[in-house]
Amino acid sequence: MTSKKFTFAPESTPLAGFTIKRGIQRGGFGEVYYAISDGGKEVALKLLHSHVEIERRGTELCLNLKHPNLVSIIDIRHDEDGDTWVVMEYVSGATLDRVLADDFPEGMPIAEVRTWLAGLAAGVDYLHDRGIVHRDLKPQNIYREAGQVKIGDIGLSKIITPSQRGAQTESIGTIYYMAPEISRGEYGPEIDVYSSAAIVYELLTGRVPFDGETTAEILNRHLTDQPDLSPLPRSLQPVLGHALAKDPAVRTASLGDLLVEFDSALAGHPPVAPQQATPTPDQAPAPVAPAIQQPQTSMATIAEQPSHSRPGQPPPQRPRLFVPVVQHGPLAVRNISLSQRALESSAGMAAAILFTGILTAVGELTGMFSDTGETTPLTAVAFGLTTLIGSWALLVGTKAWEGTGPDSLSMRRLSLMLLGAGVGAAGWWLHQVLLVDLPPLAASQTSGLVDSIGSLELVRDKQPTMAGYMMFFGLLFGVRRWWWHTDGFRPKRLRVLSLLLTGSVSSLLGLAIQFPLAAAVGWGVGIAIVVQLSAPWIDPALRPARLHREEVTHG
Incomplete structure (x- = not known):
């Protein structure tokens, strides 16, 4: 909100049927108020000050649109003085620019960015499917209320079919997010893709892709400079480079496509250069979607002035294009609610009791717990309980990270390593309480790479110490990619090759720290x-349906 006073004070009634409660925002096109109708409905009232005809035409286009990701327009009214008011849905949630400034000044986590992008894509694609371009996408116009992303300020929207040409020839938008072709009077759907990509860039890095000391400098950078992609996660650099392309004909075609490329990149797919036909001298490449050509004017005609300075841009980079390959794997970014994680963890833990019991029974019948082929019930109990505790730790630990994408891998491994150390301590304690020893060390284990940590022994009397247990399980949990064993989007429910690899890793760890091989491989x-x-x-x-349901549920 600016420091200027609003035209109308609280409790005034300039528009029949509504009582103003407070001012919300002032902008180049008017003032927005929070108001209550005579029937008690909360609404937002927008008083149009300048460019009334432009705003009115855009509002009329969207008057009957209904979509959960768009702020609904209720009506257009005129007061006794002939001023035009737009009656809109009131959204109590914070705007994206406030969320970014207050909570994520250095950039958002990728999962959070994807939530905003998914809502933005759904709302904007809905407009595009009806032949409407928004033209003023920016964080100040995007809200989230009760988990639902909503796009507001659609009064600048314009029909984008070539037959609909308005008299408006001025450049509209906020300079930080303004597509280069607007300087040529082109208003195709690609400008919304460009603006959205600039927003996503800011969400990931905390700064806009192009900045400068003056409006003219920023506009010129949009026209001539390539965005610096180095602050972005490496997997997303080609995605944003594609969506921020200067030429709308090669830019990402839609926000839905941008979301697909975003998810595909996070799933670990490398960029692949698209196959493009080389145009003949008398055949120019066709644009992705029809764009309106309007008389060329300065982009700064109505563009908002920069309100603050941001760091200058490093040398430009050439963006790479790629064709996304859709795969919903263990590294896919997903919006998994806390309740869903808890439910799936609980179900997995309950199932683990059954499968551990079966495995332990088979082990006792086959004599796998003793090098002599004989076993005791307590040996089986110790093995089963340790297996169950380890399984529970992995089911809960990996579920906590599920859907967070590849950027969390280091923290995943660290957290699982710590969990493994805890499992080792619990396993050692169980064997002490039950007075059960592990099978003796094999002849090949007379020495290991590590048999102590400082004065802390890993082996004593041919049995692992508590430190030995913690070392073995900590390394086992930290080395293996256990999310490939437990993620709901893993390739198969049970992968035999993965079991063989885990057995090999366990054997190597046993040899390295003198942990009994039979126990190491068995566990x-x-x-x-x-x-x-x-x-x-x-x-x-x-999986596509599950992703959609998670997105809708999460908002």
């Missing part, structure tokens, strides 16, 4: 079997 493979069978698995054909 490694046993836990891998239990978690794969217990963790929920979603058939690949059903």
Whole structure:
């Protein structure tokens, strides 16, 4: 809100049927108030000050649109003085620019960015499907209320079919997010893609892709400079480079496509250069979608002035294009609610009890707990309980990180390593309480790479110490990619090759720290079997629907 006073004071009634409660925002096109109708409905009233005809035409286009990601326009009214008012849905949630400034000044986590992008894509694609371009997308016009992303200020929207040509020839928009072709009077849907990509860039980095000391400098950078992609996560650099392309004909075609490319990049797919036909001298490449050509004017005619300075841009980079390959794998970014994580973790833990019991029974019958082929119930109990505790730790630990994308891998490994150390301590304690020893060290284990940490022994009397247990399980949990065993989007419910690899890793760890090989392989493979069978698995054909449901539920 600016420091200037609003035209109308609280409790005034300039528009029949509504009582103003407070001013919300002042802008180049008018003032917005929070008001209450005579019937008690909360609304936002927008008083148009300048360019009334432009705003009125855009508002009329959207008067009957209904979409959960758009701020609804209720009516257009005129007061006794002939002033034009737009009656809109009141959104109590914070605007995206406030969320960014207050909570994420250095940039948002990728999962949070995707939530905003998904809502933005749904709302803007709805407009584009009806032949309407927004033309003024910016963080100040995007809200989130009760988890639902909403796009507001659609009064600047314009029909984008070539037959609909208005008299308006001025450049509209906020300079930080303004597509270069607006300087040529082109208003195709690609300008909304460009603006949205600039917003996503800011959400990820905390700064806009182009900045300068003056409006003219910023506008010139939009026209001539390539965006600096280096502050972005490496996997997303080609995605934003594609969407911020200067030429609208090669820019990402829609926000839905941008979301697909975003998810595909996070799933680990490398960029692939698209196959493009080379135009003949008398054949220019066709644009992605029809754009309106209007008489060329300065972009600064109505563009907002920069309100603050941002760091200058490093040398330009050439953006790379790629064709997205859709795969919903363990590194896909998903909006998984806390309740869903808790439910799936609980279900997995319950199933783990059953599968651990079966595995332990098979082990006791086959004599896998003793090098002599004989076993005791307490040996089986110790093995089963340790396996169950380890499985529970992995099911809960990996579920907490599920859907957070590849940028969380280092923290995933660290957290799982700490959980593994805790499992090791619990396993050692169980064996002490039950007075059960592990099978003796094999002849090949007379020495290891590590048998102590300083004065802390890992082995004593041919049995692992508590530190030895913690070292083995900590390394086992930290080295293996356990999210590939438990994620709902893993390739298969049970992968035999993964079990063999886990057995090999367990054997190598046993040799390295003198942990009994039979126990090391038994626990490694046993836990891998239990978690794969217990963790929920979603058939690949059903994953797009699951992603959509998670997006709708999360808002």
